[in-house]
Amino acid sequence: DAKTTQPTSMDCAEGRAANLPCNHSTISGNEYVYWYRQIHSQGPQYIIHGLKNNETNEMASLIITEDRKSSTLILPHATLRDTAVYYCIARGANTGNQFYFGTGTSLTVIP
């Protein structure tokens, strides 16, 4: 599975969009990009995933560049409850592949 690189930490003002970048320059054609978040010591929570196209759900939007070497998770209107560590994971489509969590981005939403 491809290695991903994320900034260690970010701040975002409450009510503004939070844009969390992820680099996955060695991603292969069958690897999906997944985003999870972990709110302090709770179990990680699935947010969204995608392969090539941009994706949107009730939690967030995922923008994947055309060359698939990077992506951005967008929380459209950040709230204080979005303060968490966000993990970007590239994982192959084979269901035997694992989710390897790195250190993620610690997002702090500021009132």
Next chain:
Amino acid sequence: DSGVTQTPKHLITATGQRVTLRCSPRSGDLSVYWYQQSLDQGLQFLIQYYNGEERAKGNILERFSAQQFPDLHSELNLSSLELGDSALYFCASSVVGRNTGELFFGEGSRLTVL
């Protein structure tokens, strides 16, 4: 609520002891994963079971073992405990067979070794 249940939520024990952590996956999920998260560390994959069979192994110590039972619940056994084993242990489940296969995590078991 993810639907994944872990017990106990908290456990305090002494070095050299043995503990068992229990996980009940979401209804219908055949695959169970165990992860360890030490203080200020990322999530480390330990082991995966699918329908009772070991599917993949990560950084699991020889002192640790796991199994998945016919009713699909799983147990993680930690023996000869050391101070460094103090951590949050998460269980996750997924519907293997779908190519998305996102994981659903429980709330974790916090182990403190004194």
